Amino acid sequence: MTWLLGLSRLIDRLTAFVGRWVAWFIFAATIVSAGNAVIRKAFDESSNAWLELQWYLFGAAFMLAAAYTLQRNEHVRIDILYGLWPRRVQHWIDLIGHTLFLMPFATLMVWYLWPYFMLSFRSGEVSTNAGGLILWPAKSLLLIGFALLWLQGVSEIIKKIAVMRGVIPDPAPYVSAHAPLEDVSTPETN
Amino acid sequence: MLELIAANIAPIMFGSLVLFLLFGYPVAFALAANGLLYFFIGVELAPHSGGDISLSWNLLYALPERFWGGVLANETLLAVPFFTFMGIILERSGMAEDLLDTIGQLFGPIRGGLAYAVIFVGALLAATTGVVAASVIAMGLISLPIMLRYGYDRRVASGVIAASGTLAQIIPPSLVLIVLADQLGRSVGDMYEGALVPGLVLTGLYALFILIMSIVRPKWVPALPLEARTLGSGVTSLVVALIATGAIAYGSYQWLEPRYGDNARIWAMVVATIAIYLAAILDRGLKLKLMSHLTQQVIIVLIPPLALIFLVLGTIFLGIATPTEGGAMGAVGALVMSALKRRLTLESVEQALASTTRLSAFVLFILVGSRVFSLTFYGVNGHLWVEHLLTSVPGGEVGFLIVVNIIIFFLAFFLDFFELAFIIVPLLAPAAQKLGIDLIWFGVLLGVNMQTSFMHPPFGFSLFYLRSVAPKIPYIDKVTKKRTEPITTGQIYWGAIPFVLIQVVMMALVIAFPQTVTRYKTELPAVNPNTIKIQLPSLGGGLGLPPLGGNTGDQGDVPSGLGGALPTLNGPPPGLGGQQPAPAPAPSPAPSPDLSQPPKIQ
Numbered sequence: 001m002t003w004l005l006g007l008s009r010l011i012d013r014l015t016a017f018v019g020r021w022v023a024w025f026i027f028a029a030t031i032v033s034a035g036n037a038v039i040r041k042a043f044d045e046s047s048n049a050w051l052e053l054q055w056y057l058f059g060a061a062f063m064l065a066a067a068y069t070l071q072r073n074e075h076v077r078i079d080i081l082y083g084l085w086p087r088r089v090q091h092w093i094d095l096i097g098h099t100l101f102l103m104p105f106a107t108l109m110v111w112y113l114w115p116y117f118m119l120s121f122r123s124g125e126v127s128t129n130a131g132g133l134i135l136w137p138a139k140s141l142l143l144i145g146f147a148l149l150w151l152q153g154v155s156e157i158i159k160k161i162a163v164m165r166g167v168i169p170d171p172a173p174y175v176s177a178h179a180p181l182e183d184v185s186t187p188e189t190n
Numbered sequence: 191m192l193e194l195i196a197a198n199i200a201p202i203m204f205g206s207l208v209l210f211l212l213f214g215y216p217v218a219f220a221l222a223a224n225g226l227l228y229f230f231i232g233v234e235l236a237p238h239s240g241g242d243i244s245l246s247w248n249l250l251y252a253l254p255e256r257f258w259g260g261v262l263a264n265e266t267l268l269a270v271p272f273f274t275f276m277g278i279i280l281e282r283s284g285m286a287e288d289l290l291d292t293i294g295q296l297f298g299p300i301r302g303g304l305a306y307a308v309i310f311v312g313a314l315l316a317a318t319t320g321v322v323a324a325s326v327i328a329m330g331l332i333s334l335p336i337m338l339r340y341g342y343d344r345r346v347a348s349g350v351i352a353a354s355g356t357l358a359q360i361i362p363p364s365l366v367l368i369v370l371a372d373q374l375g376r377s378v379g380d381m382y383e384g385a386l387v388p389g390l391v392l393t394g395l396y397a398l399f400i401l402i403m404s405i406v407r408p409k410w411v412p413a414l415p416l417e418a419r420t421l422g423s424g425v426t427s428l429v430v431a432l433i434a435t436g437a438i439a440y441g442s443y444q445w446l447e448p449r450y451g452d453n454a455r456i457w458a459m460v461v462a463t464i465a466i467y468l469a470a471i472l473d474r475g476l477k478l479k480l481m482s483h484l485t486q487q488v489i490i491v492l493i494p495p496l497a498l499i500f501l502v503l504g505t506i507f508l509g510i511a512t513p514t515e516g517g518a519m520g521a522v523g524a525l526v527m528s529a530l531k532r533r534l535t536l537e538s539v540e541q542a543l544a545s546t547t548r549l550s551a552f553v554l555f556i557l558v559g560s561r562v563f564s565l566t567f568y569g570v571n572g573h574l575w576v577e578h579l580l581t582s583v584p585g586g587e588v589g590f591l592i593v594v595n596i597i598i599f600f601l602a603f604f605l606d607f608f609e610l611a612f613i614i615v616p617l618l619a620p621a622a623q624k625l626g627i628d629l630i631w632f633g634v635l636l637g638v639n640m641q642t643s644f645m646h647p648p649f650g651f652s653l654f655y656l657r658s659v660a661p662k663i664p665y666i667d668k669v670t671k672k673r674t675e676p677i678t679t680g681q682i683y684w685g686a687i688p689f690v691l692i693q694v695v696m697m698a699l700v701i702a703f704p705q706t707v708t709r710y711k712t713e714l715p716a717v718n719p720n721t722i723k724i725q726l727p728s729l730g731g732g733l734g735l736p737p738l739g740g741n742t743g744d745q746g747d748v749p750s751g752l753g754g755a756l757p758t759l760n761g762p763p764p765g766l767g768g769q770q771p772a773p774a775p776a777p778s779p780a781p782s783p784d785l786s787q788p789p790k791i792q
Contacts, residue, residue, distance in 0.1 A: 019547070019548075020544065022547060023540070023543040023544045023546070023547040024543065025547075026271050026275060026543050026546050026547055026550070027275075027539070027543055029268070029271070029272075029518070030271075030272055030275060030518045030521045030522060031518075031522070032518075033268070033272065033514060033515050033517075033518035034515060034518040034519045034521070034522045036515060037505065037510060037511035037512070037515035037516075037518070037519060038519075040510075041510050051265075054265075054268060054514075054518075055262070055263060055264070055265055055268050058268050058271060058550070059262040059263075061271070061547050061550060061551075062271075062547070062550040062551045062553075062554045062555075063262070063551075065547045065548060065550070065551040066551045066552075066555055068548070068551075069548045069551040069552055069555075070216075072548065074548050074552060075216035075217070075218055075219070075551075075552045075555065076216060076217055076218075076552050076556070076606070076608070076609075077214050077215065077216050077217060078211045078212060078214060078217060078604060078605065078609070079214060080212065080604040080649075081212050081213075081214055082213075082214025083214075085214075090214070093213060093214050093215060094215070096215075097213070097215030097216070097219065097220070100223065101210075101215055101219045101220055101222070101223035102215075102219045102223075104223065104226065105219060105222040105223055105226060105562070108226065108250070109253070109254075112250055112251060112253055112254055113254050116251075116254035116255075138262065138263075139254075139258065141262070142254060142257055142258065142262065
């Protein structure tokens with residue numbers, strides 16, 4: 001159990017590092033996007049590379065932060081029933097969900113995204129827009145995102161079993177979206 | 191037996207999706223797991239289905255492309271993080287607080303005045319960003335204690351705050367409208383144009399409700415007593431200033447119109463606003479005393495939100511920026527404004543970015559999950575099943591709209607709008623399309639409906655946000671030193687009910703008067719052809735829908751919604767469009783991109 005928890009900590013540290021770091025991509029995307037509009041108006045110039053860069057950045061942010069979001073237990077649930085269960089039942093739901101919902105999905109996606117990425121990488125695929133960016137790094141985001149999600153799934157299963165056995169305290173207790181939020185970070189969602 | 195299951199696999203799949211979601215595991219992965227499970231079942235059952243199920247293992251290779259085209263390379267949804275980021279920054283900038291203080295003082299002296307101020311500020315905040323929580327919390331913290339202090343009915347006070355906060359959902363720029371535009375395959379700009387009038391009418395209806403209350407139950411909505419009016423009088427001066435602003439706007443419109451055409455209206459407003467702002471600043475700086483203190487204060491406090499509205503909506507409607515870029519401009523504007531007010535720290539930006547990123551991750555992953563689900567659901571012809579169910583509703587177009595709205599209204603009790611938009615709306619769109627319903631009209635209607643979900647008891651988010659800041663225990667009022675009773679949850683619920691009814695009235699109005707929405711067709715903004723492709727409605731009449739519409743939505747090459755449809759879907763038989771009822775409000779636009787995409791499946 002100890003070495004499994006060590007592995008889980010290692011994974012958590014990796015996904016948290018990536019997840020926090022990519023938040024700045026949103027900032028960069030904001031500046032690029034606003035800049036695109038201003039430059040187009042002021043100098044009557046626009047470049048497909050810059051237009052593509054904004055969704056490259058955003059794609060990187062949400063794909064790479066998905067694992068971290070899972071770690072923080074912030075992927076949105078429908079908690080109409082879940083919220084009523086005692087914590088113990090919630091643990092079982094999470095464990096079953098991790099093993100039967102998340103892991104098969106993440107595994108399958110890594111399996112199918114690998115050839116998809118390799119095809120693009122080998123052919124040096126470039127955007128079809130004139131002056132567009134090279135595409136394989138963006139496609140690699142899908143692969144890396146799902147790979148991180150897979151790793152995080154492993155870590156979550158380890159932690160969940162440890163929590164249920166009382167080995168460690170609950171690292172990310174479930175907070176209902178319907179509870180008052182101090183930090184109103186998720187405005188229109190739960 | 192197998193044949194029976196194979197024949198009914200679509201309803202079975204849909205039913206089990208409901209169970210998967212109610213299970214309580216995160217929606218994104220439950221959707222994907224449901225899609226994959228039924229994919230395997232579907233492939234096994236395919237030989238028994240007599241051709242109804244068109245699934246084979248190779249089809250899974252289509253998934254990466256569906257994620258790529260529909261999720262990653264999607265410029266429209268890029269607006270989600272921008273507006274979220276902007277909303278969080280604005281929330282911490284103190285703009286809402288300043289507005290409420292001043293506007294409350296302005297309207298306070300009349301009966302129901304504080305409530306009008308809440309509605310007005312709610313609408314103003316709604317027009318700057320699309321975030322509900324921020325305005326409800328600000329109003330709950332600032333206006334609610336004042337309303338309680340001077341004897342407002344607790345239900346009216348909490349109801350008006352909860353409802354005004356939700357205006358952010360329907361007045362552009364709103365996240366709901368962006369997501370709906372994406373899923374319906376329409377341009378966000380059109381959606382904004384379409385939602386503008388209904389949003390304003392709704393604001394007017396809220397105010398009308400308060401007006402009626404002030405006549406029927408004057409004690410529930412008293413005016414501020416004299417000693418509470420701190421800004422002094424000077425309304426005459428404000429009226430004069432407003433008339434002057436109007437005159438400047440009219441003058442500049444006449445002057446600018448030959449050069450800018452329709453856009454001159456927006457520019458004229460900009461000119462007039464800047465002029466009156468400069469006058470107020472000069473007056474204050476040089477102590478000219480041309481304007482009353484009240485007037486100066488009102489003008490100065492209104493400028494930041496108006497500037498942001500111009501940055502976001504103005505640039506979009508002028509065709510300078512795409513809706514996505516408008517969001518980015520707004521976010522930059524909010525950053526600058528917070529910095530000027532010295533409320534911007536590295537820490538707050540980091541926090542805002544972190545929250546925005548996690549929100550984006552779970553929203554976009556719901557979309558990822560729904561694309562797995564839809565691959566299978568289309569493969570088992572589930573869309574045809576849903577379409578058949580919905581188009582066989584009696585009453586044609588109106589019957590369909592009523593049924594759909596009732597369904598969404600009830601689903602919204604426990605699904606929030608991202609889930610509704612990504613799971614339910616793509617199923618509804620083809621049926622709406624088939625009945626010849628204008629999809630912008632449909633989208634705005636759904637937008638009003640989903641806005642309601644924020645305030646229905648007991649799960650409305652707006653009510654929860656208000657609950658989190660409303661007093662829960664008796665407290666001593668700071669000014670009157672009197673013991674004040676708390677607000678009960680029951681009062682919050684009762685207060686919301688009249689506003690939920692107003693929403694229902696509004697939905698009926700939008701159904702009855704589609705022209706409130708379809709005016710977007712005549713008000714197309716100037717378009718920069720480089721980036722924005724706004725599809726023109728086929729004004730020749732919507733009969734005989736052409737099977738391939740080419741460019742729809744922001745990016746013609748990106749499948750939206752449940753795109754990548756199977757080959758059999760390429761357009762309904764031409765005859766069907768002819769069944770649209772005679773008083774069809776608008777010629778139906780080009781078909782949805784769902785149908786217009788070439789098959790993506792090998």
